[in-house]
Amino acid sequence: MTEHKILMKICDLSVTYTTRLGQVSAVDKVSFDIYKGEILGLVGESGCGKSTMGKALMRMIQPPGQITGGQIIFNGEDIMTYNENQMRDFRGRKVSMIFQDPMTSLNPVQRVDEHIVEAIQVHEPKTKVDEALERAGTLVRKLGIQKRRMNSYPHQLSGGMRQRVMVGLGLVLNADLIVADEATTSLDVIVEAKLADQLRDIRDEFGVSLLVITHNIALVAELSDRVAVMYAGHLVEIGNVEPIFDNPLHPYTKGLLRSIPNIKLNENEDLYKMAGEPPNLTHPPSGCRFHPRCPNAMPICQKYEPELVEISSGRLVKCWLYLDHPEKEQDTIEVPA
C-alpha cells in the first residue's frame, strides 16, 4: 500500500449544541485523517453527527452549536487558530462544500457564469473578468454542462445540473478538498450515478480529495476509497472500503451493512433488523453509546467508553471486542493485520 500524504488531520474534535432540553453532544472527540486525493465516505444515520462534522471542518457551525474542542490541521496549520480573513480564504480556496439542496445554496438572481466568476474574483481579486470566464468555461465543459447553460439562472437548471455547478464552484478555485454533504440525496438515481462518476473523474484528474457525507451506504461502496462510520457522535470504525464491507468489525457497522437493501437478486435476501433506534443525544448512553442496541454488548461496555484504536493496518475500531481492559472478562478478538 502506497504511503498516503495527509491533507487534513482532525484531532479530538467536539461539537456541542445548546438546546432547550440541555447540551447535545453532536460530535464527541472524533479523530481521523483525510488523505490527499482520496475519496473518503462518512456514513451514519440521522443524528450521528456526520453533517455536523462536515460543517465543523469548515468552521461553519452556527449558534446554538459550537466547536468545543479539538484541532483541525490542514497542511500543517490548525485552522481553529485562523482569524476571520484566513477562514474566508480557507473556505472556497482550500476546502469547498456541496450541499444537499443546490437550489438554496445558489443565488437565484445570478447566472451560472456570474456565480463562477464571482467565486474566482472573491478569492483571487486580481483576476480579470474574461480570464475568469474562460476558466469557468473550461471547467463547466469538463463537468458536462453545456456551454449554453452558462447563461442560465439556477431555477432554469435541473437538480443534477445545479449540483454540478456547485462542484464547479468548488473546483474553479482549485480547492484541495470538496465536502459533499448529502449532495446526491435529493437527486434521481440515474443523475446520482452520473454525478458520482463525475466526482470520481474530478478526483482522478485534479487530485482533489473528497469527503462524501451520506446515509446512502451503497453509494459509499460505489464511490469511496475509505469509509468512516459514525454513530451517535462517535467515529466507530474507519478503514479501506473493501475490508470494511467484506469484514466489518464494529457491531454497528455489521448490523448496518446487513440491513441495507441490495438490488441484486440472491444477495442479502434477508434484511437484518437492528433493534432500537438511534439515541437521544441530550442523554446519551453511558460508556459505549451503542451498547443498548449491541448484540455483543458486555458489562464493560456500559461502564467505559472504548478508544478508537488501530487494530490492523489502516483499520481503526472503537469497540471493546477488540481492546483489552483489566475489568474485561471476555477474550479480546484478534484481527489479522
Added chain:
Amino acid sequence: MKDNGHKNSENQNEYLVEIKDLRKWFPVPTTFIGQIFNQEREYVRAVDGVSFNIRRGEVLGLAGESGSGKTTIGRVSIGLEEKTEGEVHFDGIDLSKLPSEDLRKLRRRMQVIFQDPLASLNPRMSLGDAIRQGLEIHYPETADQHRDIVIEIMEKVGLTPARFYYNKFPHQISGGQRQRVVIARALVTNPDLVLADEPIAMADVSVRALLLDLMVKIKDELNLTYLFITHDLATAKYICDRIAILYLGKIVEMGDLREVYGHPLHPYTNALLAAVPVPDPHERRKEPMPKGEIPNPIHPPSGCRFHPRCPYAKDICSEEEPILRELRPGHVVACHFAEMFLDKKLS
C-alpha cells in the same frame, strides 16, 4: 378485526384495481400576456396513457424517477385526484361515476401511507385519537370498542406499551415510530387496498428494514393489497411481487419483480437497475449511464419518450410510440427492439 366477509366471497373480481388508458394532465397556468395572444393551453402530462391491474393480495410496485408520474397514478387510483381521461375501477366500481358522498364512504377500503410521517399527522391530535379517526368515521356505531381496537392495532405495529403512546403527540416520538402510527391509522378500517407512497424513504436506514418487515407481515395477516410507490428499486425487491417501471408518464416495462430485475428488456430499465448502487465495493458499476436528462413533461419527446437518451435508438423510435407487448410470460415491455435483449442478460 371486523367485517372480513367481503374479502373471501366468491363473486369478486380477480383484480382489485383496474386502470385503463389513464391520463392525468395538469394545466400549466397561463400568463396574462399568453391569454391575450390566445396561446395554446399547455399541460404537464404527468400520466399519459397507463394501463395495469392489481390482483388481490399482491404488492404492485410503481417505480420511477421524478416526472415518471408514479405518485399521480397512485393518487388517481384511490380517487384522491380526478383523472383527465381513462378508467379507474376499484373492485368493479367506476370511481369517476361515484357521487362524492359514496366515494367518501368507499375510502374505508382504500387507505394511504404517506411519505412524510410528521407532516401527515395532525400535530394537535394525540396518536390514539389519530388512529381512531377511521373507526369514528366508518364504524360510529361501535364507539365503545374503538379504544380497544386502537390499542390492539398499536401493539400490532410495535408501538408498545400502547397505553403509554395513546396519549402522546407526534412531536414526542421518533420518526420510525411516527411511521408506525401512520401505518396503524391506515389499517384500522380494515381496508382492501393500501397505497404506500414512498413509506420508508424518510426513515432512518436501520429502521427501514423493520418497517418493511412490518408491512409485509401485516399484509399477510390482514389480506391486504399494496400499491407501492418508490424510487428505490433496491427496497422494492423486498416487498413487491410485481413491478412497473415508469418513465415520463408511461409504463415502459412491467412484470414479476424477479423477472424484470433478472431479465430487463427495456434500455431504461436496464440503465435504472445499473444505476442503483450496490453495497459491495467489488461490484462497482461498469456501465455508462444514458446521456441527457429527463425531459420536460409538458413537451415529451415524440415516439418513444426515451429515444433521445437511448443508446439503441433508431429512426422508428422517434416516429412511432411503442406499445406494451408480452415478450416473456407475465412480462410486458414497450420497446421496438426489446427482442434483441431477450437472450442477452444486459445486467
Added chain:
Amino acid sequence: MKNMKNTEESIPTSEEAPQWLLDLDKVGFVRKLFLARKWYGGDWWFVAISGVLLIFIIIVGIFPQWFAPYDPRAEVGPSLLEPGEPPASFKLITRAEQGDIEFRDIANRGNNVGFIIGSDASQAFREAVDLLNETAPEGVRYQPRQQRYENLSEGFDSLAAGEIDGFIASPDELGDTLADYPELQDVGTLREEGERGFILGTNQIGQDVFSRIIWGTRIALIVGLSSAIVSLLIGVPLGLISGFTGGPFDRILTLIMDSLYSFPGLILAISIAAVLGAGIGNIIVAIAVLYIPTYFRIVRGQTLSVKEELFVEAARSLGTPKLKILAKYILPNVIPSVVIIFSVNVGDAILTEAGLSFLGFGLPPDTPDWGIDLARGQDYVRRAWWLITYPGLMVTLVTLSFSMLGESLSEILNPRLTEQ
C-alpha cells in the same frame, strides 16, 4: 411470498419508551409550568407577570366593593380634593345675639344658612344636615335653606342684618374677617378637619377618584371582554368557512371584511354607536364589529395554509367528512393565533371603549368609567391633575397587561416548539 425470515414469531416491536421520556411525564402540570421557565426565558416571565396582573385586575372587576372604600357615585367629600389631602374643617358663624346655639337650632324648615358660592361648605352643610336627620327622632326633619353669596363680606353683612340664621365657612375662608364683625360669633366647628384624605383625591362633584376607577374596572372588563367574545364568535367561524370553502362566498366576504378593516377604528365605532344609540349593549356591539375583520383575516389566512398540509389530505383520504376536517384538523391548529389575538383584542377594546365614552357615546353620564372620567377631567388638567392621571393610568395598565400577555403567549403557543 417474499423471503423475509424472522427470528421471532411476532412483529418486531420498537423498544420500550426511553426512561427520560417516562420521567418527563411523571412531573405534574404545575411542575411543567415551572420547568417551562427554563425553556422560554423572558417570555415566561412576561406571561407570568401579566397573568398575575390580569388575575388581580379581574378580581377587582368582579368584586369592586372589596376594594373601593366609597360608593363611586356618592359625593363623599369636598370637590377637587388633592390626593391625600384631608378635607378642611368648617365653622359655623352666627350672630352673637342668638346666643349659645348649635347647628341644630337653626336647621329647621324656616331657617336659612349661608356660604360662599363654590365652597365646600355646601358639602359640610349637607353632611351636617344628614347627620341631624339620621339621629333625629321620629317625625322630626331638618331641612334648612341654603343661601349662597359671592364673597364672605356679603354673607356676613347678610348675617348681621338677620337675613340668614347662620354662615358656614372654613378657617381659610374666614381669615381675619370675623374681627371686623363684632356682632358675629364663632360657635364652633361644624365639621372636624378630616384625619385622612382620599387616596387619589376627589373630582369636581366630590366623588372619590379611587373608588371610581375601581368600579370603572368592572365596566371596562365587561365591555372589553364581551365585545372581544362577540367578535371572536362571529369572526372565527366566518374565517374558517371562508378559507375552507373558497369560491365566490370567500371573495365577497373578504371584500367586506377588508373594507371594514381599513376603516379607522375609533371612527367606525363612533358611527355605529351613533346609529345604535346609547346603552352599554350598543357599545359592545359597536366595538365588536370593529374587531371581527381582524379575527376573520387571521383565521382565514391560517385556514388557507393549514388546508394544504399533508395531514389534512391524510384526513381526506381517510374519508373524513368536511365538517370534521374543519373542526378537528383545521380549527385546533388555528386556535393558538386566535388566543393571541383575543388577549390583544380585549386590551384594545377597553381602550376603544374609553375613547367612545370619552367622546360621550354610549354610557350614561355618571357611570364610573375611565373614559367618562377622562372627559370630565379635561378642563381641570392644571388645577386638578389627578382627575385624568389616574383613570388614564388604569387604561394604560390594563391595556398593556392584555397586550403583554398576548404577545408573549404567541411565542409559547407556537406549535413548532417541541419537547425534543
